[in-house]
Amino acid sequence: MSEYLNFNIRSRDGNARLGELMTVHGKINTPVFMPVGTLGSVKAMTVDLVERAGSEIILANTYHLMLRPGVGVIEKLKGLRNFMKWDGPILTDSGGFQVMSLSKLRDLSEEGVLFKSHIDGSKHQLTPEKVINIQRSLDSTISMPLDECPAFPISKELAAKSMALSMRWAKRSRISYESREGYGLFGITQGGIYNDLREESANALIDIGFEGYAIGGLAVGEGQSLMLKVTEESIRFLPQEKPRYLMGVGMPLDILGAVKRGVDMFDCVLPTRLGRTGKAFTRFGTINIRNSRHSKDPRPLDESIDCDASRNYSRAYLNHLVKSNEILGSILLTWHNISFYQDLMSKIRFAIKDNSLDKFANKFEEEWNRGDIEEEY
Amino acid sequence: MSEYLNFNIRSRDGNARLGELMTVHGKINTPVFMPVGTLGSVKAMTVDLVERAGSEIILANTYHLMLRPGVGVIEKLKGLRNFMKWDGPILTDSGGFQVMSLSKLRDLSEEGVLFKSHIDGSKHQLTPEKVINIQRSLDSTISMPLDECPAFPISKELAAKSMALSMRWAKRSRISYESREGYGLFGITQGGIYNDLREESANALIDIGFEGYAIGGLAVGEGQSLMLKVTEESIRFLPQEKPRYLMGVGMPLDILGAVKRGVDMFDCVLPTRLGRTGKAFTRFGTINIRNSRHSKDPRPLDESIDCDASRNYSRAYLNHLVKSNEILGSILLTWHNISFYQDLMSKIRFAIKDNSLDKFANKFEEEWNRGDIEEEY
Numbered sequence: 001m002s003e004y005l006n007f008n009i010r011s012r013d014g015n016a017r018l019g020e021l022m023t024v025h026g027k028i029n030t031p032v033f034m035p036v037g038t039l040g041s042v043k044a045m046t047v048d049l050v051e052r053a054g055s056e057i058i059l060a061n062t063y064h065l066m067l068r069p070g071v072g073v074i075e076k077l078k079g080l081r082n083f084m085k086w087d088g089p090i091l092t093d094s095g096g097f098q099v100m101s102l103s104k105l106r107d108l109s110e111e112g113v114l115f116k117s118h119i120d121g122s123k124h125q126l127t128p129e130k131v132i133n134i135q136r137s138l139d140s141t142i143s144m145p146l147d148e149c150p151a152f153p154i155s156k157e158l159a160a161k162s163m164a165l166s167m168r169w170a171k172r173s174r175i176s177y178e179s180r181e182g183y184g185l186f187g188i189t190q191g192g193i194y195n196d197l198r199e200e201s202a203n204a205l206i207d208i209g210f211e212g213y214a215i216g217g218l219a220v221g222e223g224q225s226l227m228l229k230v231t232e233e234s235i236r237f238l239p240q241e242k243p244r245y246l247m248g249v250g251m252p253l254d255i256l257g258a259v260k261r262g263v264d265m266f267d268c269v270l271p272t273r274l275g276r277t278g279k280a281f282t283r284f285g286t287i288n289i290r291n292s293r294h295s296k297d298p299r300p301l302d303e304s305i306d307c308d309a310s311r312n313y314s315r316a317y318l319n320h321l322v323k324s325n326e327i328l329g330s331i332l333l334t335w336h337n338i339s340f341y342q343d344l345m346s347k348i349r350f351a352i353k354d355n356s357l358d359k360f361a362n363k364f365e366e367e368w369n370r371g372d373i374e375e376e377y
Numbered sequence: 378m379s380e381y382l383n384f385n386i387r388s389r390d391g392n393a394r395l396g397e398l399m400t401v402h403g404k405i406n407t408p409v410f411m412p413v414g415t416l417g418s419v420k421a422m423t424v425d426l427v428e429r430a431g432s433e434i435i436l437a438n439t440y441h442l443m444l445r446p447g448v449g450v451i452e453k454l455k456g457l458r459n460f461m462k463w464d465g466p467i468l469t470d471s472g473g474f475q476v477m478s479l480s481k482l483r484d485l486s487e488e489g490v491l492f493k494s495h496i497d498g499s500k501h502q503l504t505p506e507k508v509i510n511i512q513r514s515l516d517s518t519i520s521m522p523l524d525e526c527p528a529f530p531i532s533k534e535l536a537a538k539s540m541a542l543s544m545r546w547a548k549r550s551r552i553s554y555e556s557r558e559g560y561g562l563f564g565i566t567q568g569g570i571y572n573d574l575r576e577e578s579a580n581a582l583i584d585i586g587f588e589g590y591a592i593g594g595l596a597v598g599e600g601q602s603l604m605l606k607v608t609e610e611s612i613r614f615l616p617q618e619k620p621r622y623l624m625g626v627g628m629p630l631d632i633l634g635a636v637k638r639g640v641d642m643f644d645c646v647l648p649t650r651l652g653r654t655g656k657a658f659t660r661f662g663t664i665n666i667r668n669s670r671h672s673k674d675p676r677p678l679d680e681s682i683d684c685d686a687s688r689n690y691s692r693a694y695l696n697h698l699v700k701s702n703e704i705l706g707s708i709l710l711t712w713h714n715i716s717f718y719q720d721l722m723s724k725i726r727f728a729i730k731d732n733s734l735d736k737f738a739n740k741f742e743e744e745w746n747r748g749d750i751e752e753e754y
Contacts, residue, residue: 040697044704046426048685069697073673076693083694085685276704296450308425308462316453317460320417320446327421327653327704 005142005184005211007243011353015235015262018352021212021243023141024182025081025089026056030243030264031348033255033341034059034091036272039068040084043272044330045338047086053307053335054342057088057141059267062134063095063102066124067117071137079139089141091267093247094131094188096147097216108148110165128172132185136178144214145173147188152220159192166190166216167204174208184211186245192217193226195233202237212243215263219248227254232261252281252344253368256361259348271341275334278322281341283364284372289333294319307339382519382561382588384620388730392612392639395729398589398620400518401559402458402466403433407620407641408725410632410718411436411468413649416445417461420649421707422715424463430684430712431719433465434518436644439511440472440479443501444494448514456516466518468644470624471508471565473524474593485525487542505549509562513555521591522550524565529597536569543567543593544581551585561588563622569594570603572610579614589620592640596625604631609638629658629721630745633738636725648718652711655699658718660741661749666710671696684716 011018019030035042035050038061042050050058060080065071077083081090096113099106103115112127128146135143147166150159170187177185187205191197205213215234218227231246238244245265246258255266271281278290282302287294289301297315305311309332321329344364351360388395396407412419412427415438419427427435437457442448454460458467473490476483480492489504505523512520524543527536547564554562564582568574582590592611595604608623615621622642623635632643648658655667659679664671666678674692682688686709698706721741728737 039701039703040694041703041705044708046705046708049423068701069672069693073693073697076673077675077691083691085689085694295446296453298454312462314454314460316446316450317417317462320450324416324445326416326418327707328418328423330704331421331423331708 004179004181007212007241009241013352013355013357014260016259016348016352016357017262017264018349019243019264021264022182023089023184024180025087025141028056028089029349031255031259031345031352032056032265033345034265034267035338035341036061036267036269037084037086038064038269040065040074040080042334042338044276044327044334045272047084049331049335050086050338051088053338054346055088055338057091058086059091059093060138060140061095061098062092062131062138063098065092065138066095066134067119071134075137079137081139090138091142092135092138092140092144094135094144094146095126097149097248099126100149100151110168112146112169113148128169129176132173132176141183142212143177143183143185144188145170145185147190147216149190149217149220150192152192152217152222154192156192156194156197159190159194160197163190163192163197163201167201170205171208174210186210186212186214186243188214188216188247189234189238190217191234193222193230195230198230198234199237202234206239210242212245212265213238214245214247214265216247218246219250219254224251224254224257228257228261231258231263235262252341253365255344256348256364259352260357260361271337272334275337276330278329278333280318280333281337282372283367284370285368287372289315289318289329290322291319301336302340305336305339305343307336307343309333309336310339381556381558384589384618386618390729390732390734391637393636393725393729393734394639394641395726396620396641398641399559400466400561401557402518403464405433405466406726408632408636408722408729409433409642410722411642411644412715412718413438413644413646414461414463415441415646417442417451417457419711419715421653421704421711422649424461426708426712427463427715428465430715431723432715434468435463435465436468436470437515437517438472438475439469439508439515440475442469442515443472443511444496448511452514456514458516467515468519469512469515469517469521471512471521471523472503474526474625476503477526477528487545489523490525505546506553509550509553518560519589520554520560520562521565522547522562524567524593526594526597527567527569529569529594529599531569533569533571533574536567536571537574540567540569540574540578544578547582548585551587563587563589563591563620565591565593565624566611566615567594568611570599570607572607575607575611576614579611583616587619589622589642590615591622591624591642593624595623596627596631601628601631601634605634605638608635608640612639629718630742632721633725633741636729637734637738648714649711652714653707655706655710656714657695657710658714659749660744661747662745664749666692666695666706667699668696678713679717682713682716682720684713684720686710686713687716
C-alpha cells in the first residue's frame with residue numbers, strides 16, 4: 001500500500017535528503033516547512049500570501065476543526081481545501097496532542113479517548129477509526145493516526161506502555177484507512193527519549209506499513225540537544241525510502257540540525273504565533289519590533305528575503321503598526337516570518353543539492369548567533 | 378493657483394458628474410470612494426488588497442498620525458506614501474474633526490486649538506499653519522485646512538460664529554500652503570444646516586480659491602434626508618469646475634443620493650469598521666456573518682463583485698472565521714466591503730457615462746431594500 005504517495009529522493013548530503021513528495025494535490029519539495037493553519041486559516045494570512053511566501057503544504061488541526069466548525073460543515077463544503085480555498089496539499093494531525101494539552105478532562109482507554117472540549121466543555125470521543133474518518137471527511141492529503149502523547153518527562157515503564165497503545169492504535173488506523181492514489185497515512189513513532197523503545201516503535205510501524213514516518217513526542221520541553229539526539233537515534237530505525245516528519249519542530253537551528261540528521265518535513269507555530277506578538281525572524285536572530293530602538297529605524301526586517309514584508313517596509317513603520325495594534329502589523333510580520341522559514345528551506349534544499357549543507361549551516365548559525373546590530377538614527 | 382490639480386469633467390447625468398482628477402501621484406476617476414487609513418494603514422488590509430479592490434486614493438488622519446508615530450518619523454521616511462508603501466494619491470484630513478470628537482480637553486482660540494491627546498494626555502496645539510506644515514511633511518497629495526467642527530445640533534448664531542472662524546482659518550491655510558504641481562488644498566464649507574450660512578461660507582472659500590471644495594460638518598447625526606438636503610443646497614454655491622467632497626459619507630444609498638446631487642468624492646470608515654465586526658455589504662443590504670443562519674451557508678457574500686473575498690469563500694467559512702476570532706475573518710470581510718464600495722462607484726461612473734444614473738440608482742435601492750434572502754441548507 002506504500003505506492004500511493006510517491007517519494008523520490010533526488011540528492012543526498014550526508015544524512016540529509018533532497019526529495020519530492022508527489023501528492024494528488026501537488027508536488028512537495030523536501031525538506032519542507034508546513035505553516036500551521038489550526039482552524040482552517042494560517043493565522044493573519046490569506047492563502048495567497050501563504051503561497052507567495054513559498055509554502056507548498058500546510059498543516060491543520062483535526063481536534064480544533066472537529067470542535068469548530070465541525071466536520072459536517074467542512075465535508076458538506078467539499079473538504080478543508082475547498083472550505084479554506086487552499087489549492088495545495090494539506091496534512092492534518094490526529095488530535096492526540098491537542099487532547100492531551102488542551103482538553104479539560106480525559107479518559108483514556110484501549111478503545112480511544114474521551115475528552116471535554118476546551119471551548120464549551122462538551123464531551124467528545126476520539127478513536128483511531130473516528131480520527132481516520134474525520135480526516136477522510138476533511139479530504140486531507142496526508143493523515144496522521146491517533147496516538148497518545150505523554151507529557152515530558154516520563155518514566156521508561158510508562159513510555160513503553162503508552163507507546164504500545166499508540167502502536168495498537170496505529171494498526172487500527174491503517175486498517176480503517178482507505179488508500180487512494182496521491183493520498184497517504186503516516187505512522188508516528190513514540191517511546192519518549194528511550195532508544196530501544198523508539199526502535200521497537202519504528203519496527204511496529206514498518207510492519208504495518210505507512211507512506212511516511214513521523215517522530216512524535218518531541219518538542220515538548222526536552223530541549224534542543226536531547227531533541228536532536230533522540231531524532232538522530234530514532235531516524236536510524238526508519239526506512240530510507242520514505243519521508244520523515246519531525247512533528248512540532250521548530251526554531252531555525254532545530255530545523256537545520258534535524259535536516260542534517262535526515263528529517264524531511266517540519267511544522268511549527270512559531271513563525272505565525274511570534275508574528276502576532278511583534279517578533280520577527282531575521283538572519284541575525286529574532287527581533288522584537290516593539291522595541292523603541294526600531295521606532296525610527298529605516299531598515300527593512302531582512303532585505304535578503306524575497307518578500308514584500310521582509311524588504312519593502314521599514315522597521316519604523318512595523319514598530320508603529322504593532323504599537324498601534326494595527327492588524328496589518330500581524331499580517332506583515334507573519335508574512336515575513338513564513339517567508340523567512342520558506343527561504344531557509346529553499347536554501348537548505350539548494351545546499352543539499354550542492355553538497356554544501358554543512359558549510360551553509362555553519363554560516364547560518366554564525367550569522368544567527370551574531371544577533372541584530374543596533375544602529376543609531 | 379487653481380491650475381495645480383486639474384479636474385476634467387468628462388460627462389454629466391443630471392447634476393451628477395463623471396470626472397478625472399489629475400494628481401502628481403496618479404489619476405483619480407470620480408465619483409470616487411476613499412478608504413480610510415487612519416494611522417497609515419487601511420485597517421486589516423495590505424496596500425495590495427486596497428488597490429486590488431479598485432481604490433485609487435486613500436484618506437489618512439493628520440490628528441492620529443501626529444500623535445502616533447509622530448510627523449518627524451514619517452517625514453524622515455520620505456512621507457506617508459513611502460512610509461506605508463501606498464503608490465497612489467493620499468488625502469489627509471486636518472484633524473479638526475478628531476480634535477472635537479476624540480481629544481479630552483480643548484481650548485479654542487482665534488490662533489488655533491489646544492488639546493490633550495486621547496492616548497497619553499500629552500498637550501498639543503494645532504493652528505491652521507501648523508496643520509498645513511504637517512500635511513506638507515506627510516507629503517499629502519490633497520491637504521485639508523483646519524476647521525472647527527461643531528457638534529449637531531447647533532444654533533444658527535453659534536454656527537455662524539464657528540463658520541466665520543473656520544473661514545479665517547481657511548484664509549490663513551491658503552496663505553501658508555505652498556502650491557505644487559499635482560498637489561492641492563481643498564476648502565471646507567461649514568454653516569451647519571443653515572442655507573444662508575452655507576452660501577456665505579462657499580463665497581468666502583471661492584474668494585480665497587481652492588483646488589476643490591468639501592462639504593464639512595455633515596454626517597454627524599443629522600440623518601440621511603437632512604444630510605442630502607443640506608448637500609443639495611450647499612452644492613449650488615460651489616464652482617462647477619472643481620471637485621466636491623462630502624466628508625465622512627457614508628452608506629451606499631447616502632453616496633448614491635449625494636452623487637445625484639453633484640458630489641465627486643467620499644470617504645467613510647464603514648466598510649472597514651463593519652468588516653472587523655463581522656458585517657458585510659451585499660447588494661441585498663448588510664448581513665451579519667456571525668448569525669448562525671450562515672453557519673452552513675455555501676453561498677458567497679456577493680458573487681456579483683469581482684473580488685476573491687466576495688465570490689470565492691462560502692459564508693459558512695466566513696462565519697467560522699469570525700466566530701473563531703480569526704484575523705482572516707476581518708481581512709476577508711474588509712476586503713470584500715471595500716470591493717463592494719469600489720464596485721458601486723464603478724457602476725455609478727458607468728451609469729453617469731451611460732446617462733442612466735436614475736435607473737441604476739432605482740434598481741440598486743430596490744435590491745438593497747429587498748434584503749438578504751434566508752435559505753435553508
